[in-house]
Amino acid sequence: MLFDVRPKEDKRDLYDRERELSEIRESIDRRVWLSVYGFRRVGKTSVVNVAVNDQRYIVVKVNLMRLYDPKKRRYSRPDFIRVFLEGINEAIRRYTLGGRVVRFISNVLGVDEETFLEFNAVKIGVRLRRFRDQDINSVIREFNQLAKDNGKILVVVFDEAQELMKVNGLNLPSLLHDIYDYCKDTVIIFTGSMIGLVEGMLRGLEYDKPFFGRLIRRVKVDKFNEDQSRDFLHRGFEEEGVRVSEDVINDAVTRFDGIVGWLTLFGAEYSFRVKHGESVDLSEVEGMAINEVKEEFKGFLLGSQSPERYSAVIIALDRLGGKGTLGEVAKVVKALIGETPESRVYEILNRLANMGFIENIDDEYILPRDTPNRKGMLMASREVISQR
Template identity: 30%
Template sequence: MLFDPRPKECRAELFNREEELKFLSRYVVSGSPIILCLGIRRVGKTSVLKVFLNESNCPYIYVDARRLSEFGFSKQGFYRLLSEEFTRVRGKFALITEYLKSIKGVSIAGCRVEFNWRNKDLSFSSILAKMNDYAEDCKTTFIVAIDEAQDLRFLRGYRRIDLVQILAYSYDNLKRVKFILAGSEVGLLYKFLGFNNPASSLYGRIRDEVVIERFSKEKSVEFLEAGFEEANVKVPKSLIENVVEILDGIPGWLTYFGYKFVQLGQLNILDQIIREAENIALNELRKLKTFSPFYTHILRAVSLGFNHWSTIRKAVEAWTGRHVSSKTLYSLLNNLVDMSILAKVNDEYVFLDPIYRKASKNL
């Protein structure tokens, strides 16, 4: 169903992403060991990634790095997620179990694969090496897909896992292992991986990128029309065009509107649905206050048209009654750009998501 609010998992549910799927397939077959799948929030990265993985004949594990927060971004939590994924994948690729058995710290109990994270001999790189052996013997590619991969930078604790070092090791030595790293906070993901940082193990490494763009106005209209036709709901063309103007081609918000409209079945609920979307965005943005009280004031300033550095600074200082140093403001603005909330265009800061812009007026 096109208006299913959950990430899509089969091609029939995925709208207008044939090119992106084609590039992912090409890069897995003959591209770099590291593939980046990039795009702003709610643009459909997870859907594209899941559909590709489900259609691929390659064995894979899929890790949503956001779940690491459940375990305090610990080593234990990382291996817990790996355990869940290898337990799932052994159902389809049973031979994988035979390769895992030879790793110290791995136990196979019934249908489950367990990793003893306390075992000093267990390492993620040793698991990857065995998956490389498996893929070599089976003449295939083993895919490690990590969603919201920028959150890997939070991994911490005693003998924490250094994913950048492991990625570099795999890049150089494991010819049958490929990583697909999806990220919505593009700048943070780049900084974490350090392709342009001489101090990073991945400095200068070639990678392939698939950028998931928002829909054009025409495709947005087609998407909504197809979704309403699928749901057997008639909607005036003028309403659809109005929605497209407001939501600016972001599939997640278009889907949210379509789903809510079908559920409520009223023509005069556009404003209500937009307010609900704004409240969702508002709750997300308020979390930034945990890191700095200036974030919300900066976002409010930009949403009200204070787009230049100097006018943002004046607005924030007027609202807070506090001096904001140049260094602090530059740092916070750069962070918002890295988080893909703002973009800098010709010395002006603008929102990438129109709903975030509307929500920020209420911060």
């Protein structure tokens, strides 16, 4: 179903994305590592899930979003190992692999195989720190061999890959170099919405000596254009058997600005209410999305070094009609909270752009155009400022 709000797994539930799917599959088949990036809720996880959902691949998904906490600048190593082993464990179950790799992991952890297979958090938890970088490599080498023996390709997906840089004591370049050198049938896919941060990480890897000259292919997932948004909604409502007026569709297309995550949430909620004979108001559904962004962005602001300045920058951009240059933003920020060095405003604007909250095109900084993001970020900023 198009309006299923979980990330899609099956091609039947995915609207379009033909270009992205073929770019991803072609890269995998040529053993080229890749990065799939794009703004929040634009459908990165879904497109990667569907692309790798193929008999020819063995897939390990490392969902780093499980680590994500805006209040934390670093993650502990055992927390990362847990997420990594969860991904391994899921793959072992899905492909009913077992044998050596299970024995190896249980051995390192010092637990019996059942404990690892059940992923018994209590028994495993304290033992995670035994898992060293070499052990991660051994596990991936083992999977690579399994894939090879079966004529398949191992695909390891690091979802929200920028979080890898925050793991204490993880030597990421050497980990990846080892995979690159020894696992010829393995492809790594990095995804992330914090576009600038992922890009920074990848460039660091590419310029690092052993990687020199080797490129990680970039695949961008774009927002839908107006026609795609409209068509997506029509098809989704048809699947649900729900009739919706053209006015409501047009209104949704404008407000959600091609962000498929919002279109899906809207479609799901609207259909649900209509089917249960309730009246629905687009603004009410939009309010749910605004609230989601507000809470998320507030968490980010409160975890930042200067919540007040970050908030002022967002409010300033809004007052400037949604976009402005550094000079313009700095002026409004000054009016809002008093003297703030322009170099600091510059840093904040770039950090917001690197995190994928705003866009930077030429010398302009731009707020998202969809109302959930725009209003949600603005409301969070106003709340934070008023509490200071």
